[in-house]
């Protein structure tokens with residue numbers, strides 16, 4: 319049975335979608351943009367945006383009872399691939415802090431993102 323995930327620790331959907339879905343053996347998050355769920359604000363700084371998107375992904379994954387270490391695939395959408403190095407630094411630190419293995423990943427540059435943010439990240443996690 320598919321369960322819809324909802325948490326106050328990640329920003330609410332800004333369109334006709336849910337924060338994530340739990341299929342039982344697998345959790346898929348929607349793309350998380352770097353909106354701070356407490357303040358509704360978005361930093362101008364790419365490092366802070368990357369960190370906030372990752373924290374939002376984590377919140378949605380954890381709302382299913384899974385952990386960062388259960389993430390097996392991430393997709394990272396960036397507005398500017400010149401930010402690749404900075405994003406990788408923040409991204410690597412995030413998984414290291416959670417003692418989690420690096421998941422598979424795709425990273426692509428896109429023309430534009432909702433709310434004109436610089437990054438959006440989505441995840442797939444597996445319940446073993």
Ligand SMILES: C=C(N)C(=O)O
Nearest residue numbers: 333348349350351432
């Ligand atoms: C922010 C999104 N994930 C969306 O608009 O689909």
